Amino acid sequence: MAKAPSAHAPAPAAAAAPHHELSKEQLRAIFRSMLLQRTVDNRGFQLNRQGKIPFAAGSEGHEAVQAGTGMAFQRGRDLLFPYYRDVGLCMASGFPTIEVFYSLFARAKDNGGGRQFPSHLTKKSAGIYSFSSIIAGHMTHAVGAAYALKYRNEHDRVAICTFGEGATSEGEWHEAMNFAGVQRLPIVFVCENNQWAISTPQEKQMAVKDVAIKAAGYGMEGVIIDGFDPIAVYDAVTTAREKAVSGGGPTLIEAKCYRFLSHTTDDDDRTYRSKEEVESHRKDDPVPRFERWLVEHGIVSPADVEALKKDVLREVNECTDAAEAEPYPQASELYTNLVEGAWEPWQ
Amino acid sequence: MAKAPSAHAPAPAAAAAPHHELSKEQLRAIFRSMLLQRTVDNRGFQLNRQGKIPFAAGSEGHEAVQAGTGMAFQRGRDLLFPYYRDVGLCMASGFPTIEVFYSLFARAKDNGGGRQFPSHLTKKSAGIYSFSSIIAGHMTHAVGAAYALKYRNEHDRVAICTFGEGATSEGEWHEAMNFAGVQRLPIVFVCENNQWAISTPQEKQMAVKDVAIKAAGYGMEGVIIDGFDPIAVYDAVTTAREKAVSGGGPTLIEAKCYRFLSHTTDDDDRTYRSKEEVESHRKDDPVPRFERWLVEHGIVSPADVEALKKDVLREVNECTDAAEAEPYPQASELYTNLVEGAWEPWQ
């Protein structure tokens, strides 16, 4: 399968033909994932503007990284350690859309009981690990879980851990990478480098051009890919996954993408970056770009696309309505599930 | 000046002729520093065996790194951020020998008031910054001080920060390096890689052969030198210093050395490494090796060496006796200098 043409950050690793073929069905599934992610994102911002939810985080520009990684993730086997911008990745990895909306509305049915911010998803049965909001705090968890896989000789399983380029500045990021390197653990690190950490651009975050350069300090391979190209992402993650399951140790994949929206609904990106910058990336928007490519290659017809978009919108509408109709958790839920049994500071 | 021949860890950077000449006087001063460090070390262990002090940390094998770095350190200008194994470096940078013994005996005259473990030296007037024992905790301090130098446009000043290879695993190490790289600060990082962190060998500490490899992730130059060769050390630190003062940013120097003794008087290295390993490094012991080289090159005569050794021993004996005769701090000193004025939890 040829790769989707990319004007965005032409990436050496992706320049070659992908090593892993994707069926038409898989390509369509990836596209649907991307559409779903974008539609859910828009809905979150919309609900916030309508005053229905106090907060939402969008991920426009991350669709290709997340759909590609989700396709490489092996359901029922792999472990996913996402961060807060990974709603699309979670959905692409098996997290039900309706539950995203339980989380957005903080409903009792939310798998985390409506306790955490939206986008902080958890679902052990799907292999999706809980993230705390503390940037890079989940890195060592992923490494520890990968250790457990190796410890139990579960050879066909890996952990996949994602994070932004800002997260790489944290000490805990370093410690996680170092340990994974020393122990050659079955883990794939995927950096969703969108060039911004809230208002902080990459050049204030690090002295290097590419996050992937950092891999060398951990005895690890660093791979740069075009994060607007879902096929390149799928290919790189699958390659890293295969290496990991065959004992080759961890890989750091840097997927260069972009954050089209403000950081969250609480942010206003016009205060720190130019419209022109955002627009210059918009022209490579991964969603329409992949759509064009699929149509050009006859994988979907324009009619398919319309049907797909309709279907996705229907799903999102249904989920919105269904979730909104659900009740909040009871106030008494504040006191449950802190430890096993009741938590009494004094006994 | 040709470099001292080295069988130890032939190092690319040191392989070339040094760029910075050392006068005979300077070479003799380096040699005296090395002798002094070793004699003080031995004395510490001896005093501990005699039951006169409860604790000492030796640094045999680090003499060349420390004497060479101390010679490159510009007194009255540079700032030194040493760690606990740097008694030799501190002395070579201007810390008085007698005060080392105040610290060893925890005497009232100790500049830190006998509060800290031996080897945790402090002397602001000499530019020697206080270290807390928390490995890598001082890294960001060095970086912050280097920022202050740059902030005030004090162009001919640098911070020199030392640490063991074990320290590089800490998250704070990473954060310090990253910030120094982003801001291109006037700082020289010197890793005294003695291959062990207590009982943990380098290969359990990191997945890379050389600490210097890690520099790339911070947009920084990494330099490997023979840490048994004081001239190579002096040369590398001086080169890095010049680069720093001329706005070229930080350098990470890795000086490969070895820890000949147990970690401290509380440790017994026979439990985790072989005699053979230690002996294989002993044959390159930097102190006799540099002595041979100085004699061969006619910089000192064997008689000079004897006189020097006698003089160093005399100094150490005098300091031992003088410090031992001093009193402990008063119990009431426990309550002073916590904050300016009195520290009352309740006012």
Next chain:
Amino acid sequence: MAVTTETTVMNNVEAVRTTLYEALKNDSRTLIMGEDVGPRGNVFLITKGFLDEFGPQRVLDTPLAEASIVGIAVGMAMEGLRPIAEIQFADFIFPAFNQIVGEAAKTRYRSNGDFTCPLVIRTPYGGGVRGSLSHSISVEALFYHVPGLKIVAPSTPADMKGLLNAAIDDPDPVLYLEHKKTYRLIKGEVPGGHYTIPIGKAAVRREGHQLTVVSYGLNVHQALEAANQLEADEALKVEVIDLRSIRPMDKQTILASVRKTRKLMIIHEDNKFGGIGAEISAMVAEEALFDLDAPICRLCGPDVPPMGYALPLEEEFMISTERMKQRMREMVKF
């Protein structure tokens, strides 16, 4: 922005902003550092515009790494600068715990005064803003046990300024806590020019002889409202003390009040077990036990992580003014 010498009405955000501005204006050793303090002007827009006026060296956008934000500030402070470091939300101060507790608070002590660490760490804390588990925490009790670390938690705009000035002028490290729900909610008169409020001095916000209420931050405003209503509706006379400083704390003001009212109630949003109220209560049980006519009451956040995102969870966690009134009434009547 300009330095003003007149008294102005402003909210807590503006008070902090004004004070920081004046500090940068008046002392070239001061600088502000943290995540997104530059072009964005901090996530609450507290430093908005500072970058343009003072430049990137003095309004320093750091990498995303809290241990280094504090650690680098420690190094700057040891080397003579006056850094004002920001932790974007108190919930993210944990990675910096080592630098605050192990390093900053001990710099002077371990060097026996050879080095000092004049450092301010500002951070927004507290809940009631739908901040969920990760943007709502109160951290004072995780730090107030630490010898050498001063902690202030002002509640009014005038105190925000006076205590921030005191913190910046202080030759030792100060943790400066800003309750984020008060940011725009609380307004008040703020004198112009440089003034300080001494660290370690509480303020009696309201006099009364039937009950002493000690609180700080957001809860002070609710306690005042509750006390006012109880006086208006039920003629109860509740004294309300605003702690302002958490460490050192003001023993004299608390004891004098308790000896007068003979009853003590402590209110804080932070979890009860091991919270600030524990030390206040223990101090009084040690120094004024026989002056008490009622058991000491602590009305605090429940002992669960603060606080669930869903509205009912947040409401359950936060102490309502109604609950304050009820407990005050019980205490007076005891």
Next chain:
Amino acid sequence: MAVTTETTVMNNVEAVRTTLYEALKNDSRTLIMGEDVGPRGNVFLITKGFLDEFGPQRVLDTPLAEASIVGIAVGMAMEGLRPIAEIQFADFIFPAFNQIVGEAAKTRYRSNGDFTCPLVIRTPYGGGVRGSLSHSISVEALFYHVPGLKIVAPSTPADMKGLLNAAIDDPDPVLYLEHKKTYRLIKGEVPGGHYTIPIGKAAVRREGHQLTVVSYGLNVHQALEAANQLEADEALKVEVIDLRSIRPMDKQTILASVRKTRKLMIIHEDNKFGGIGAEISAMVAEEALFDLDAPICRLCGPDVPPMGYALPLEEEFMISTERMKQRMREMVKF
């Protein structure tokens, strides 16, 4: 080493060692990780020989990085293992604060029970061993405020084993504190085989009706000695309670004792302000104020960093048995 089923006299190091050994022997999900736990067998030789028997996967020498020691253990625990992580000295636990407080203690809560974190963090704490400022600290009060985190601090070999087993069996994170001065000083009988002592239960070590003394760790042994001497020499009857668990704490045992003796004294080596004694005192001032015949007394470490290296500084910091006797006498006579 072998698992024994007979009661044996051992010291605290041996009790911890035996328990860890049995845990590795009995459950393949357990593993030990930390700095220098491998060939060196930990700096106190607690895990000496374990590597040879259990291999490097289960006796894991980590890089020098405490945040990751705990964080990796959290990941292992979430994924079904039963890690027993070691922080070499409590003084070096600060870099791991985020993982303990922000992550481990909240894993179950934030996921509403979806994930759990059955993790033990062992660390030696306390002074009196010439450990200076950096190897002497007590850390219990920096953690006891945290909802979701259990903390134990056993003082006898039998409790060391019973509580370590309880901690390992516990489905939630437990911070297990070992007072390093008791390591070889304190000996006692330890039953063979697997047994647990419930977390949250104190032990009345000595009965008396004139004064309740609550303590834990090293100080318990001194308090017992002081009480014994006071009874032998002066016929004073002091009750001594060994807290054993810091969180949850045993309210019933403390209250029952205080209601009997009508006087309470809390002893801990840790700094007084905001220490464990504050919460105990506050709880009693809330629940049993009118049962008290004397102000509550806290005999604690002074509020300075623990503790200067020079002998007189250390001696000044540590609470002597003589000082305990004196305060006990004063309290009884009050």
